[in-house]
Amino acid sequence: MKTAFIFACVVVLAVVGVCQGGDLRKNFYRTSCPSAEAIVKKITQRLLASNPGLPAALLRLHFHDCFVRGCDASVLIGSTANSKAEKDALPNLSLEGFDVIDEIKTEVENKCARKVSCADILALAARDAVSFQFQKPMWEVLTGRRDGKVSLSSEVLANIPSPFFNFSTLLTSFQSKGLTVHDLVVLSGAHTIGDGHCNLFSNRLYNFTGKGDQDPSLDPTYAAFLKTKCQSLSDRSTTVGMDPGSSTSFDASYFVNLKQKKGLFQSDAALLTDRISNKIVGELQKSTDFFKEFAQSMKRMGAIGVLTGNSGEIRKKCGVINS
Ligand code: HEM
Ligand SMILES: *[C@@H]1O[C@H](CO)[C@@H](O)[C@H](O)[C@H]1NC(C)=O
Ligand SMILES: *[C@@H]1O[C@H](CO)[C@@H](O)[C@H](O)[C@H]1NC(C)=O
Ligand SMILES: *[C@@H]1O[C@H](CO)[C@@H](O)[C@H](O)[C@H]1NC(C)=O
DSSP: OHHHHHHHHHHHHHHHSSOOOOOOBTTTTTTTOTTHHHHHHHHHHHHHTTOTTHHHHHHHHHHHHHHTTSSSSGGGOOOBTTBOOGGGSGGGTTOOOHHHHHHHHHHHHHHSTTOSOHHHHHHHHHHHHHHGGGTSOSSOOOBOOBBOSOOOGGGHHHHSOOTTOOHHHHHHHHHTTTOOHHHHHHHHGGGGSSEEEGGGTTHHHHOSSSSSOOOTTSOHHHHHHHHHHSOSTTOOSOEEESSTTOTTSOSTHHHHHHHTTOOSSHHHHGGGSSHHHHHHHHHTOSHHHHHHHHHHHHHHHTTTTOBOTTSSBOOSBTTBOOO
16 A cells, blocks of 8 residues: 555656645644644744734745745755755745744744654744734645755746746746646735835836836836835845735735736736736735635645655754754
8 A cells, every 4th residue: 555655656756756745634733743733823923023024924935935846845944065955046035934934843843843844834834924914814724744855046946936927937837836827816916915126126117128118017107106116227125015005914905906007026917918817817806805716726835746644854953954
């Protein structure tokens, strides 16, 4: 039976390069560490009080984790003398939240040593941070992920979509992770919270086609506002709220702004350039609808390429592969 599973896994591995586990489940830690989920929630909420940017940071960290080698906490591993890790790749731009995961992990280890994976902690903490605003879980997180033993900065560029992507390159990226056009649009709604650096969109303000021009698909009034924040093409340090007027609140306003041509990145604006995608943007204008869809798409994102069973390991420290 077990041999058959491992065999199936090896075949899958050969075909898609990852062992896709459909075997995450509810309450995986019920017997091995019953307080795990409560500890994650408690510490996340405590740290939130002094860090309002935490929901955005953790949500993005979870996304970056899942898109490179599956949701296996490979994004948390630190570089070593002979290996440059994912977190030090160029598209890491301001990934944050590592210290928070470490703090949660320490507490969880104190309660039940070597039982709870860093990948699950990250998935749970991202959910709990975003959910705090609502005082109820905004999506279900299945657990049972295990931690990967590999993290390579060289794999990030090919797996993390760029803010300069157009619709077809975005869709190809999401489809390569088993996600759909619907997931692409819905999950882009994560940009309802958090900030973006000027240099990732200022070409749209100052030099869109190399003629000192503006991106015609960007609302001119919004562009004028962005120019007051990002005063030149060389500004790489200023950040701007991605969801104008509502960037600390998790809601559907990203889609309302997007429809008004106020998406910050080209990759946001690109969602209006395809007929089907544009239609989905129109269907997500109300928070109740967005939340329902987001919960489903997050479940799918959280299952990308997960390691389960005996694959991988339970890391002792989230930043270090067990020796
Ligand atoms: C569709 C393709 C996507 C692209 C091209 C993209 C790109 C980006 C970029 C360039 C930033 C700003 C980084 C910076 O300037 O520091 C950003 C921020 C963010 N992204 Fe995405 N993203 C995508 C999808 C997602 C998904 C699927 C999620 C989560 C489900 C997500 C969650 C976030 C969050 C929460 C932030 C704000 C981070 C913070 O303020 O700390 N993004 N994204
Ligand atoms: C992101 O990568 C850059 C360049 O490799 C590195 O200097 C920086 O420390 C990294 N950021 C994080 C949060 O690790
Ligand atoms: C999207 O970008 C890719 C890669 O840069 C390019 O080959 C393709 O022609 C672009 N598609 C459209 C519709 O602009
Ligand atoms: C705008 O783009 C063009 C073409 O790439 C380049 O020659 C020019 O120097 C750019 N302008 C600025 C202000 O960077």
